[in-house]
Amino acid sequence: MSGSGGLTDRDLVEMYRWLLLTRAFEDRVCELWAQGRLMELPHGSQGQEAIGVGACYGLRGEDHVLPSLRTRAAFFVRGIPTRVQMAAMYAKATGAAGGKASSHHMGDAARGVLVGSGIIGASITVAAGAALAFRLRRQDRVVLCFFGDGAAQRGDFHEGLNFAGVFRLPVVFVLENNGWAEMTPVAKHFAGSDFASRAAGYGFPGVRVDGNDIFAVHEAAQSAVTRARTGLGPTLLECVTYRLRGHCENNPVATCRDMAEVEGWREKDPLPRMRAELVRRGVLDPARIAAIDRDVCAEIEDAVAFAEGSPPPPLEELHRDVYAPESAALVGGTRS
Amino acid sequence: MSGSGGLTDRDLVEMYRWLLLTRAFEDRVCELWAQGRLMELPHGSQGQEAIGVGACYGLRGEDHVLPSLRTRAAFFVRGIPTRVQMAAMYAKATGAAGGKASSHHMGDAARGVLVGSGIIGASITVAAGAALAFRLRRQDRVVLCFFGDGAAQRGDFHEGLNFAGVFRLPVVFVLENNGWAEMTPVAKHFAGSDFASRAAGYGFPGVRVDGNDIFAVHEAAQSAVTRARTGLGPTLLECVTYRLRGHCENNPVATCRDMAEVEGWREKDPLPRMRAELVRRGVLDPARIAAIDRDVCAEIEDAVAFAEGSPPPPLEELHRDVYAPESAALVGGTRS
Amino acid sequence: MRELTCREAIREALREEMDRDGSVFVFGEDVADYGGVFKVTEGLLEEFGPERIFDTPLSESAIVGAAVGAAVMGMRPVVEVMFADFTTIAMDALVNHAAKMNYMSGGETPAPLVVRMAYGAGPRWGSHHTQSVEAWLANVPGLTIVMPSTPHDAKGLLKSAIRTPNPVVFLEHKLLYGKKGEVPEDDYVVPLGTANVAHPGDAVTVVATGLMVHRALDAARALRADGIDAEVIDLRSIQPLDEETILASVEKTGRIVIAHESPVRGGFGGEIAAVVAEKALGFLDAPVQRVGAPWTPVPFGQVLVDAYVPSEAAIIRAVRATLGSADERRNDG
Amino acid sequence: MRELTCREAIREALREEMDRDGSVFVFGEDVADYGGVFKVTEGLLEEFGPERIFDTPLSESAIVGAAVGAAVMGMRPVVEVMFADFTTIAMDALVNHAAKMNYMSGGETPAPLVVRMAYGAGPRWGSHHTQSVEAWLANVPGLTIVMPSTPHDAKGLLKSAIRTPNPVVFLEHKLLYGKKGEVPEDDYVVPLGTANVAHPGDAVTVVATGLMVHRALDAARALRADGIDAEVIDLRSIQPLDEETILASVEKTGRIVIAHESPVRGGFGGEIAAVVAEKALGFLDAPVQRVGAPWTPVPFGQVLVDAYVPSEAAIIRAVRATLGSADERRNDG
């Protein structure tokens, strides 16, 4: 694994915990789904968690992220409580948007998480717009926008990146290339060699890293963030990874796939990989590992209990928030 | 100027005539517009005619072209009568679609001209689809799709080129980079170095040529066409040129532009450039040049007379062709 | 007669038309190897091979745009746009190109294509995978818009949609894919623009589309118990619109309830109400009633989605309202 | 009072709001250096500088998508999408994102943006630069849709549109940019959702939008000569829809003609007819009449466009029809 620059042991352990928490959450919701206890269909990010943790760790509180359907880790690193995420998967009032939204597109203004989209790729132009707001307000904030290889074939990828490039916006585009778009392998939807090189067509750098190497992701993301923060413009960061589960829990892992491919990638699973590295470095030992496991496990079970004990949204919730309340400013002028 | 490969003197004179005819047509319609005699607002292609002539000359009758709003030359080389084009600019019954369509998006199925679009960039996916039809029918036909630098920033550019690349479709994308998108210079809508290199992101070659060098365009187009015809897939051919007039006749040439830039490009005007070259090569002499001038001039004036003498569409035309007549095939099955 | 699900009926229509006409072919996201996320096209790859059905990149605009290009060249593409909510990103190819190709070419190059899309609310999909989009496309001359509600009609209408030389938006309700119904073995078609009287009655006319047809039929059955005979009309296509069948029914019943899943305001029900108010006003014995979703995005979750989607009960309430108010209108007139 | 054109009134609203609120800014294609292809934003660059108004690439989806992103971060973008026909390529940002942001965020991040678009037919633009698109967007909860017809309203409504915390589609009719009218000097707003009785009358109600308001007023003047007092209602916004004003008028006149430029079938007129048939049926003394474009794409050329766009004469015919058929409905009822 690549180095871990300025990261202290405390950082490393914290990152490891986020990685583990994300994995534990994903595995648990897959179980809960199988038991018919969830409302939301899980789109598991198992195998890709290093991207969200590596890229979001070290961001400032006022920076913003716009996760893809596969960036569960980002919600955790940004601090959205496990309870709230779990309640969202149960469509409870204590979940997302009072129960009106699912967890995988949930936003959290206070924690700098922008609302995601079920329209794959559409978030890319929205992220550019958020970065535009920072630029216009002279705020040295950065937007991290996550999306997959499939999303990179949408027109909005092109328009969003070109727009960001032309205005040198403070945004980092994190492309989670997990080899598949639903049941279609990258080789069938992309004839190029890599996605990172597309950045040149928009006038900014593209970088390709091992998305399962949390340190490589962190390092590349940090320099892209610094670049953006200092006014040098966007970066396209292609993180090569692999989706270890099916597209969603309706699709068995093996759907349309050669299991040897899956097995090959299990070897590169970012979680055991980081754990081994931290043990090698003496940052973690069996006791510490077990303690973190217990701690994470308890947090998940607490969230499940919270979610299952939470009330469903009241029927009035359906009609809330269709429009934001008119501000007094509207009647600032005389009416005529 | 670059060489002219397998072109015979006859070819050279014919290409010169197309170039001149296009220029004469464009200049004449600008005059007619100023006199308030036209219905259609001209979007002059003066200065860019070498692209349409160079790229379309030598295509097969069964090949197809999809011109941009700036590829007037393509209509001529494909054989759409000057009379019909002129009548279309007058919105006469003898013009485009019985008078229902303008000249700059007109199609002609028999001559392999696909209907263009007022939605800049949208034609790119349509052209890919036409090429898909050729591929599926195992016809060794090629589609030439023309569009500008502004169109290259539309999502459809991205989706269309990626789609064509993935399926290695027999289509050549001819990008008319004339330095401007309406009143916006390329430098303000594009942060990259050149457009041709974007092709790599779709898995096929991009080539950049002097769009005012008719031989360079022809040569590059011919090899791209051969590539497409032999199943090797698309090419993005960026032709660097310049729009000598305003975006349309509502905008004076100088609108938002530094006239020195315009003057600089006048030196590179493809028409005198080709004429001088053919004289140098002894293919043309003053007498021949004058004869062609007279001939072209007569053709244009005949077209004006034809257009002005043509009837407007009858009111019923409004209701024609909204739907194609149901084919007998529809009732092939028993109704139930 | 044998029974098929809507999913099987649509697949059978595709198979028969692909057999009949070599220019009919299918493409879209995950339609070939996987057989479509709703499994509608399952098995067609094995049967017809990769030139007749293939998977594409995640590019809805290119999918429909390429269908337009292939169609004007004489092919008969049938493309799948997974969720109708994605109409927003395929809208230009559909509205500005497919719908206008025949007109702008003076009849030279029509665009005979079919865009299949799954629409309709369900508890697990959220606001971006559940919308009923027909009203977004209903003001676009050149388009044909089909909304089958039974396996029989899904098959017969899709065959007509594939055979017509014009672009067709074929809307399939997600919750009806598994719905079973009788489907004849023979090669029949259901003509576009012909509504179906799904349940005859003379007390009140209930005009519905898609899933609402079934809610209306349930309502009609419940009302019959109270001696109220509701006539349920399944529009089957909203463009062309079968005005005759609607007007004939209203002239008989004097009352109309219009039910669709999309929100009432700006929904296609307004068009039906307008046609009646223009052409059968004198026959109306009670105010028109519309039943549709409330003015909210489609929410996530069982509880809120159940509250969102118009129910059998809502249709029954509307029917009773038209009956109750029989004299009102004369009075306050 | 001083007179301004709609173009000047819209520009003045932009200037005043940009002055009032530093978070209001403008972007779009050729809006800054050139001042917009319709010259609406001319001079704003000189006045406010390149951070408050700037030109973008030819990317409508990015323009509206970026507006959504900037809006959720608290800015107040006002973007120009040159021709409303391009709604098709900005539709996703508008319908699936702007309109649903407040809902999907539980009220945390509304998207206060305005998308200005020029709509309406003219002889020289052809099928892709002339459509009236309001009906495409009228079934989308979360949106607000404004269609001013006078300089006074254009200014007052745009100020309201900029100040409301919700996304607004602001439709400007190309043929009205040069239209002059009185515009107060003071800082007034026209509340969204309030129709205007443009011409009082008690014989028949004519509800219209945009250019059709002027055709209706011409018709009303012509009818007055024959002693027929038509009441012309200018909706000003179709979402929110001012039902009260429409119903109050119909209850008075007993007759209604609805006029819009888009095709009749599937147009917003259906919604208005439905509201009347639901809530004022008893007051109707004649069938509802709709006046709109025929079921064709917008053609090119003076002759065909004149035949396409609903005329004053068509409105007059519709009014006479509602009057002529006064007793019919009772009879055939």
Ligand SMILES: Cc1ncc(C[n+]2csc(CCOP(=O)(O)OP(=O)(O)O)c2C)c(N)n1
């Ligand atoms: C515009 C759009 N098209 C199709 C879909 C259906 N869909 C959901 S996820 C997905 C694949 C996305 O692939 P990718 O962007 O690589 O993300 P991944 O799932 O691999 O993380 C598809 C096709 C969608 N939600 N939106």
Ligand SMILES: Cc1ncc(C[n+]2csc(CCOP(=O)(O)OP(=O)(O)O)c2C)c(N)n1
């Ligand atoms: C989608 C779309 N956006 C905007 C316009 C308005 N418009 C017409 S031509 C043009 C500029 C096109 O630039 P380019 O593609 O470079 O072609 P050029 O005119 O330079 O030949 C614009 C913005 C349009 N017709 N379509």
Ligand SMILES: [Mg+2]
């Ligand atoms: Mg992927």
Ligand SMILES: [Mg+2]
């Ligand atoms: Mg250009």
